[in-house]
Amino acid sequence: MSDENAQTAESAPPPRTSPLKNPRVRLILLLVVVALLVGGGLWYWRNQTYGKYQQSTNDGYIQSDAVIVSSKLSGRVEQVLVADNQWVRKGQPLVEIDGREYQAQVSQAEAQIGIADANAEGVRAQIREQDAAIDSAQAQLAAATSSLGFARNEVARYTPLAASGAETGERLAQLRDQERQAAAQVASARAQLVAARRRVGTLSAQIGQAQSQRRAAEAQLSAAGVNQGATVIRASVDGRVGSKTVQPGQFVQPGVRMMSIVPVERLYVTANFKETQLGLMRIGQPVTVSVDALEGVRIHGRVESFSPGTGAQFSLLPPQNATGNFTKIVQRVPVRIAIDVGPETRKLLIPGMSVEVSVDTRSAKGAREAIEREQEQRTKGRQ
Numbered sequence: 001m002s003d004e005n006a007q008t009a010e011s012a013p014p015p016r017t018s019p020l021k022n023p024r025v026r027l028i029l030l031l032v033v034v035a036l037l038v039g040g041g042l043w044y045w046r047n048q049t050y051g052k053y054q055q056s057t058n059d060g061y062i063q064s065d066a067v068i069v070s071s072k073l074s075g076r077v078e079q080v081l082v083a084d085n086q087w088v089r090k091g092q093p094l095v096e097i098d099g100r101e102y103q104a105q106v107s108q109a110e111a112q113i114g115i116a117d118a119n120a121e122g123v124r125a126q127i128r129e130q131d132a133a134i135d136s137a138q139a140q141l142a143a144a145t146s147s148l149g150f151a152r153n154e155v156a157r158y159t160p161l162a163a164s165g166a167e168t169g170e171r172l173a174q175l176r177d178q179e180r181q182a183a184a185q186v187a188s189a190r191a192q193l194v195a196a197r198r199r200v201g202t203l204s205a206q207i208g209q210a211q212s213q214r215r216a217a218e219a220q221l222s223a224a225g226v227n228q229g230a231t232v233i234r235a236s237v238d239g240r241v242g243s244k245t246v247q248p249g250q251f252v253q254p255g256v257r258m259m260s261i262v263p264v265e266r267l268y269v270t271a272n273f274k275e276t277q278l279g280l281m282r283i284g285q286p287v288t289v290s291v292d293a294l295e296g297v298r299i300h301g302r303v304e305s306f307s308p309g310t311g312a313q314f315s316l317l318p319p320q321n322a323t324g325n326f327t328k329i330v331q332r333v334p335v336r337i338a339i340d341v342g343p344e345t346r347k348l349l350i351p352g353m354s355v356e357v358s359v360d361t362r363s364a365k366g367a368r369e370a371i372e373r374e375q376e377q378r379t380k381g382r383q
Contacts, residue, residue: 056358060271064351088235099231105224112217120210134196141189148182239263271357272332280361290356301339
């Protein structure tokens with residue numbers, strides 16, 4: 001038995017020692033713990049000084065204020081002068097509409113101006129004739145006045161003669177009758193002179209009427225000229241042509257969309273942040289933008305403006321929370337972000353691309369405490 005026990009003792013494995021008793025293992029563990037503590041401390045410090053002030057969202061898109069191109073006139077399209085995706089400059093012709101009808105309107109307005117000018121010139125000629133008639137009426141009045149004066153002198157000379165019997169009463173009666181006729185001729189000549197002068201006023205009013213007709217025709221000519229100019233539709237901004245639907249021979253109506261011009265030189269980002277992220281967000285804060293199409297590229301920008309309402313408020317059917325069952329949903333607010341990109345980067349950016357946005361709000365880190373103090377002071381003031 002003793003031999004068997006000895007053999008069993010010899011075949012048994014030696015007892016295992018704890019790895020922690022190994023100085024090398026303990027040193028490694030100590031270094032790991034120290035590294036974790038240092039890493040955790042650095043993470044906490046960075047989070048308190050930087051990380052918690054970064055507000056980010058992946059609900060962001062590149063946008064541009066596209067201009068819809070439409071016609072203010074109705075007509076048949078003669079030419080389409082641009083192609084899909086073509087770059088155009090402000091003022092460049094895009095579409096030409098048949099302008100013969102509007103050219104006819106211009107010619108008609110020009111003819112109306114000619115008619116008004118002819119009417120005014122005709123009235124001026126009548127005024128010149130009337131000036132001669134006034135001169136004649138003045139001469140007749142002067143002659144009648146002279147005759148009246150002579151007749152009165154004759155009556156005054158013959159009155160004492162008839163009273164003394166040197167002349168007959170019949171002769172005095174004739175002279176008095178001639179005096180009355182001369183007075184009547186003076187009144188008639190004076191009335192003719194007044195009528196002639198008033199006729200000039202009437203003719204002058206007709207000139208004013210003709211001039212008013214000319215101004216009306218000029219206004220019609222201006223409107224017709226504007227319409228004629230509008231038959232050539234031009235680009236209102238620099239950009240690229242997109243969503244072109246117009247074709248030669250097509251009949252277009254006013255206000256109907258024919259194409260869009262996207263000003264790709266004026267791109268910006270619209271990021272839809274949750275309402276809970278806006279507490280420290282302010283205009284002018286720096287922004288970092290990551291474009292999905294450009295992996296690893298960071299674009300810098302700044303907060304430009306905030307929407308005056310949440311996205312739901314501007315939807316086709318805004319929510320009516322006072323009706324039916326209510327479930328609170330965190331709303332999102334569109335934030336416009338200006339981006340700073342170079343020509344090479346801009347070539348690759350297209351409105352509608354998805355981006356991720358991160359806003360550094362450290363510039364407003366004390367705003368929340370200031371708001372709390374303000375509310376406390378207002379509360380004390382009411383008390």
